[in-house]
Amino acid sequence: MDRRAEKLVVVCLAQWLRKEITMDTLEAIRRRRRVVNFTDRPIEQSAMTDILAAARWGPSAGNQQRWRFIVVTEPETKEMICDVSPGIYGTPMAIIVICMKQRARSSKWDYWIAACEVGIAAQTIALAAFSLGIGSCMVVSFAKEAVEQILDLPEGVEPSLFVTLGYHSELPEPPERLPLSEIAFEERYGKRWKA
Amino acid sequence: MNPKVLTEDQAFKLLAFLVTSARLCVVEPENYGTFRLIDAASRLLGFLLENEEARDRDFYAHLQREIEDNKLLLLSDEEAYTQFVGDAAREIARRMKTKSAAQPIDV
Numbered sequence: 393m394d395r396r397a398e399k400l401v402v403v404c405l406a407q408w409l410r411k412e413i414t415m416d417t418l419e420a421i422r423r424r425r426r427v428v429n430f431t432d433r434p435i436e437q438s439a440m441t442d443i444l445a446a447a448r449w450g451p452s453a454g455n456q457q458r459w460r461f462i463v464v465t466e467p468e469t470k471e472m473i474c475d476v477s478p479g480i481y482g483t484p485m486a487i488i489v490i491c492m493k494q495r496a497r498s499s500k501w502d503y504w505i506a507a508c509e510v511g512i513a514a515q516t517i518a519l520a521a522f523s524l525g526i527g528s529c530m531v532v533s534f535a536k537e538a539v540e541q542i543l544d545l546p547e548g549v550e551p552s553l554f555v556t557l558g559y560h561s562e563l564p565e566p567p568e569r570l571p572l573s574e575i576a577f578e579e580r581y582g583k584r585w586k587a
Numbered sequence: 588m589n590p591k592v593l594t595e596d597q598a599f600k601l602l603a604f605l606v607t608s609a610r611l612c613v614v615e616p617e618n619y620g621t622f623r624l625i626d627a628a629s630r631l632l633g634f635l636l637e638n639e640e641a642r643d644r645d646f647y648a649h650l651q652r653e654i655e656d657n658k659l660l661l662l663s664d665e666e667a668y669t670q671f672v673g674d675a676a677r678e679i680a681r682r683m684k685t686k687s688a689a690q691p692i693d694v
Contacts, residue, residue, distance in 0.1 A: 475600055475603040475604065475607075476603055476607045477607070478604055478607055478608045478611060478623055478626065533611050533615065533619075534607070534611075535606075535607035535610040535611065536610075537610070538603075538607055538610075
């Protein structure tokens with residue numbers, strides 16, 4: 393087999409393996425948990441690229457795509473971010489800082505929409521990561537001003553949400569959720585959803 | 588003579604945690620303040636336990652375990668959480684009295 397054919401086989405095998413190890417969307421939604429006990433296995437650059445590429449496909453009002461993603465893996469920067477973020481637990485291998493890029497004259501409405509999009513992007517990141525075997529935790533408790541300083545954020549770019557990431561050895565037990573009959577209704581509020 | 592049980596780095600980490608928590612307390616729900624404080628106490632205990640010279644290690648380890656096991660009660664059972672922080676305060680006071688009885692008073 394010549395070198396090109398060999399390379400092609402390797403690429404096909406890698407794609408097939410990736411397809412095999414990624415999971416069904418509903419399964420990922422159901423099984424994802426908040427993970428704070430990470431192993432020290434680094435996250436491969438290709439996995440991180442897949443995760444970011446997935447986040448890019450989240451819904452965006454008017455396709456404005458005001459999200460910006462900063463991936464922090466360098467130990468010194470990561471430690472600084474952890475130190476100014478009381479909501480970060482454990483030692484993540486990477487932190488994705490999701491920022492909102494505001495327009496020059498943003499209204500409260502713009503802000504609200506951008507915040508929703510950031511939340512959706514975070515969920516997409518968490519699900520994409522989980523389907524690759526990587527655990528995550530969303531964090532909102534950090535001192536914005538300190539993060540802006542550490543990451544040299546320009547004016548108008550605001551850190552909104554973190555997703556901490558890392559491989560995990562085991563998943564926490566699922567928390568209890570309210571039954572559908574209590575939170576979902578048919579046609580009118582109060583008419584319980586029947587499964 | 589008291590041993591030095593915190594390095595400057597550890598003290599700085601705690602400083603960062605306290606100042607950034609103060610920032611967050613302005614916007615977070617009111618009862619998060621107590622959570623940040625008890626979490627800071629747990630971090631301080633963690634640093635003390637990292638230092639071989641800390642003298643009261645069993646007490647620190649016990650208190651840290653108590654905090655880690657109970658701090659999230661705040662989210663599910665506020666009454667139990669209040670009971671837990673009250674008990675923790677009582678334990679600290681008891682320990683203070685034991686320590687003060689064991690040490691000669693400086694005059």
